[in-house]
Amino acid sequence: MEEMLETFPQHNCTWLKVNLTLYKYQNFWTTKQFLEGGILTQKNFKAEPTDIFLCSCPKTGTTWLKALAFAIVTCHNFNKSTSPLLTSSPHDCVPFIEKSIQIVGKNPKDSNFPLIATHLPYPSLPESVISSNCKIVYIYRNTKDAIVSQYHFLRKAFMISLEDAPFDMAFDEFCQGISAYGPYWDHILGYWKANLESPDRILLLKYEDVKTDPITNVKKLAEFMGYPFSIKEETSGVVDDIIKLCSFKNLSNLDVNKTGRSKFCSEVENRLFMRKAKDGDWEKYFTDEMKEKIDKLMDEKLSGTGLVLK
Numbered sequence: 001m002e003e004m005l006e007t008f009p010q011h012n013c014t015w016l017k018v019n020l021t022l023y024k025y026q027n028f029w030t031t032k033q034f035l036e037g038g039i040l041t042q043k044n045f046k047a048e049p050t051d052i053f054l055c056s057c058p059k060t061g062t063t064w065l066k067a068l069a070f071a072i073v074t075c076h077n078f079n080k081s082t083s084p085l086l087t088s089s090p091h092d093c094v095p096f097i098e099k100s101i102q103i104v105g106k107n108p109k110d111s112n113f114p115l116i117a118t119h120l121p122y123p124s125l126p127e128s129v130i131s132s133n134c135k136i137v138y139i140y141r142n143t144k145d146a147i148v149s150q151y152h153f154l155r156k157a158f159m160i161s162l163e164d165a166p167f168d169m170a171f172d173e174f175c176q177g178i179s180a181y182g183p184y185w186d187h188i189l190g191y192w193k194a195n196l197e198s199p200d201r202i203l204l205l206k207y208e209d210v211k212t213d214p215i216t217n218v219k220k221l222a223e224f225m226g227y228p229f230s231i232k233e234e235t236s237g238v239v240d241d242i243i244k245l246c247s248f249k250n251l252s253n254l255d256v257n258k259t260g261r262s263k264f265c266s267e268v269e270n271r272l273f274m275r276k277a278k279d280g281d282w283e284k285y286f287t288d289e290m291k292e293k294i295d296k297l298m299d300e301k302l303s304g305t306g307l308v309l310k
Contacts (some may be wrong), residue, residue, distance in 0.1 A: 001036055008035075011178050014026040015169035018158045026124045028181050038120055039099030045097060045126045051134040052225050053096060054117045054126070057187045058180045059149035060141035061207035062117070063273045066090040067246040068210075069115055069137065072222045075233075080241040087256055091117075091273065114225075119181045122190035133201055135225060141207040143184060143298050143309045144282035144291070147174050151285075154180075157268050167285050175297055185301035192305055208279055214243045 030038065045065040047053075056062040067090040071083060076086065084093055094115045109126030118125070122136075129136075141149075143246055147170070148296040195202040203224045210217040218239055221230055229239055244250060251257050257273070261269045286294075298309055 001039070004039075005032060005035065006097055011173075013170075013173065013178075014155060015166050015173065016158055016160055017162065020154070020158070022178065022180075026121070027186065028121050028124065028179055028183070030119075030181055034096075034098050034119070037096075037100075038124065041098050041118070041120070041226060042090060042124065042126050044118060044129060046133040047128040047134050049114055049130070049132050049134050050114050051129070052114045053129060053134060053136045055117060055122070055125075055136055055138045055191060056117075056119060057146070057182070057184055058119055060146050060152055061139040061205075061210070062119075062281070063090050063251075064207075064210070064246065065137065065139045065205070066094040066115075066117055067251060068135055068218060068221060068242065069225065070094055071112070071242045071246055072218070072225065075171065075227075075238060075242065080245050081246060084252070086254060089256055089273070090251070103214050121181065121187050122194050136191070136194070137205065137221065137224065138195070138202065139205045139207055139210075140188050140191075140307075140309070142282075143294060144286060145279060146184060147171060147179075147294070148285055149284045150174070150179060168290075169292055171286075171294075175293060183301075185298060188307065188309075189302070189305070192307060202304070211279065215239055233300075281309045 005023055011022045011024070011029065013020045013022065021032065021037050023032060025035055025038070052069070052073075054062075054065050056065065067085055070093045071085060072088065074083065095116045096117050096119065098118060098120065151165070151167060151170045154170075155162070174182065174184070177186070181187055191202065191204065195204050203221070205217060205221065219229060219234075232237070245288065260269070302309065
């Protein structure tokens with residue numbers, strides 16, 4: 001593995017002022033640890049039709065999607081006062097396969113729990129995921145907020161101050177396609193194209209849409225995954241309970257998400273996964289020139305798709 005990684009293109013994220021190297025593999029960039037896990041996943045994971053993959057680019061709604069999907073799938077086992085989400089990070093409830101293939105690989109075979117998470121682009125998913133026709137849920141987000149969220153996550157993970165982490169350098173790297181699992185537009189396009197070919201197997205969710213209309217989108221997610229709510233459950237408030245349980249306000253105030261570290265993301269404090277969950281935070285960081293540049297870039301990359309990430 002070490003010898004193979006050395007043959008891949010590499011990029012040092014100099015704006016962080018720490019030694020963070022990204023490796024380019026199958027046209028996407030990621031860290032050594034996640035890349036090694038991704039390659040092992042491609043080689044070894046055997047998906048089954050009952051699996052449900054939760055897919056995303058980093059910092060685009062991943063934590064929220066994991067929480068919502070977990071609460072839906074387990075709503076018959078737990079309620080709003082007994083859910084494991086109250087005492088465990090969403091990243092422990094639904095681990096990333098490229099971080100914990102030994103654990104995740106056993107779940108679909110040894111239990112009725114179907115959820116698996118990954119940041120891998122669609123073309124880089126294990127072949128068995130495609131051939132098994134298992135379901136895939138993909139969440140994406142406004143590009144500008146995704147840039148700012150990634151920036152702060154990395155900055156805080158490496159304990160770099162705002163003054164010592166130039167946002168304009170991080171922005172320029174992103175526009176060059178150099179970001180975690182980027183280029184971001186290619187990551188989205190891969191799942192978008194797959195959704196066009198198999199809409200019954202792949203569901204696209206836009207982060208901002210889920211925030212604007214959580215009831216409709218949570219019901220859509222439950223229906224797609226094969227865990228629809230009954231009329232009785234809807235009238236008794238189960239959907240509302242799930243939305244409240246998984247809300248940023250609730251999750252961010254839980255002790256588990258304010259302290260400690262996830263078993264599967266032990267290098268990052270749990271609190272860093274809960275920053276603001278706010279739309280439009282990008283306006284504090286973007287100059288007019290940056291806004292014009294990224295809008296033009298995304299218009300070019302997503303031309304003809306109908307996707308709106310502004």
